[in-house]
Amino acid sequence: MKSKIIITLIFALxxxxxxxxxxxxADIFFFKxxxxxxxxxxxxxxxxxxxxxYAAILAIISxxxxxxxxxxxxxxxxxxxSKNGK
Amino acid sequence: MSLKIITTLVIAxxxxxxxxxxxxxxxxxxxxxxxxxxxxxxxxxxxxxAGGIYAGFLSFSDQIKQSSIIRxxxxxxxxxxxxxxxxxEHEQIPIDDSExxxxxxxxxxxxxxxxxxxxxxxLRLTPNxxxxxxxxxxxxxxxxxxxxxxxxx
Numbered sequence: 254m255k256s257k258i259i260i261t262l263i264f265a266l267x268x269x270x271x272x273x274x275x276x277x278x279a280d281i282f283f284f285k286x287x288x289x290x291x292x293x294x295x296x297x298x299x300x301x302x303x304x305x306x307y308a309a310i311l312a313i314i315s316x317x318x319x320x321x322x323x324x325x326x327x328x329x330x331x332x333x334x335s336k337n338g339k
Numbered sequence: 340m341s342l343k344i345i346t347t348l349v350i351a352x353x354x355x356x357x358x359x360x361x362x363x364x365x366x367x368x369x370x371x372x373x374x375x376x377x378x379x380x381x382x383x384x385x386x387x388x389a390g391g392i393y394a395g396f397l398s399f400s401d402q403i404k405q406s407s408i409i410r411x412x413x414x415x416x417x418x419x420x421x422x423x424x425x426x427x428e429h430e431q432i433p434i435d436d437s438e439x440x441x442x443x444x445x446x447x448x449x450x451x452x453x454x455x456x457x458x459x460x461x462l463r464l465t466p467n468x469x470x471x472x473x474x475x476x477x478x479x480x481x482x483x484x485x486x487x488x489x490x491x492x
Contacts, residue, residue, distance in 0.1 A: 257397055264393045274368040279379060282360045293365060300383045304390025307350050311343055312398030319405040326412040333419035337426065 272297055354384055425472050429479055 272294035279296060281289040358380035365379045 256400055260393070260396045264389075270370055274371055277366060279365050280363065281357075281379075282363070293367070296379075296383065297386050300386040301390040301393075303350075304387035304392075305394040306390075307346065307387075308391035308394030309398070310346055312394060312402070314342055316398065316401060316405065319402065319409065323405065323408055323412065326409065326416060330412065330415055330419060333416065333423060337419060337422055 268298070268301060350387075354380075354387065357383060421468060421472055425476060428472070428476050 275293040275297065277293055278290060279293045280287045281291070281296070358378075361379045361383075363379050364376050365382060367375050367377055367382055369375060
């Protein structure tokens with residue numbers, strides 16, 4: 254839990270400093286039209302969040318798999334223990 | 340697996356679209372040390388990767404924990420299987436001529452139930468473990484014989 258907090262703090266600090274240094278305007282285009290005129294910092298924040306969400310989805314999928322493996326193994330252990338008990 | 344591939348493809352498609360339509364250069368200040376002029380799409384990709392790395396770091400510790408739990412459980416399953424096999428082989432040993440038939444049928448029943456078990460192939464006994472189990476069984480046999488002799492006396 255501590256390591257998670259430390260990693261989060263480090264990334265948050267880096268992101269905050271980076272966004273403070275990049276306050277200039279940037280245009281986001283879609284085809285030839287300017288879709289959004291915003292600060293580079295906002296783009297950085299949204300992109301970072303999108304990347305984190307994407308990685309989190311992948312991590313959640315693999316964690317679900319691991320948890321099902323654990324529960325299957327626990328069931329097997331119970332079965333084997335009951336057989337041993339007989 | 341397919342869900343992972345789909346999400347990766349969707350994200351890659353969005354990033355490519357973004358890269359195609361945002362072919363402009365931006366000045367990026369690297370923590371006040373240096374100003375770098377780079378493509379907006381490349382910059383966005385790098386920041387996206389940074390976000391991914393952050394979430395990856397967070398989930399990494401959980402994955403390590405769970406895989407260690409799985410390893411422990413596998414070890415436990417292996418031990419239990421060994422014990423079960425020992426028990427099965429012990430029950431198959433004929434103690435008396437009259438009991439020979441009954442023990443054989445019991446053993447067969449156990450074997451069939453054991454085979455029907457959903458134990459993975461990679462959890463089977465190694466030759467060394469088999470030897471150890473056989474030695475234990477022999478010891479138990481000897482103890483049983485001693486007990487029988489004692490009872491007869």
